[in-house]
Amino acid sequence: MKTLVLLASVSAFAFLATGCGATPAYSGKERGRQIARNWDYEFKQINDDIDHLLMLRGAGNLSIWNIQSND
Numbered sequence: 001m002k003t004l005v006l007l008a009s010v011s012a013f014a015f016l017a018t019g020c021g022a023t024p025a026y027s028g029k030e031r032g033r034q035i036a037r038n039w040d041y042e043f044k045q046i047n048d049d050i051d052h053l054l055m056l057r058g059a060g061n062l063s064i065w066n067i068q069s070n071d
Helices: 002-017 028-053
Strands: none
Touching: none
């Protein structure tokens, strides 16, 4: 009997821990595009940091990239 209760509780935990079997919020293609946009933004910011470190651009330019917020 203890084994049955333990098995039922482990099964219930596994079911709830996986999001109740729900599908992912984004498809693989959408998620890949999100990651690519993030990487692109990060690399642009790294480029800005390097330019600032090497003093390749004058002061006062926070970023030359067109950054839009979706808030």
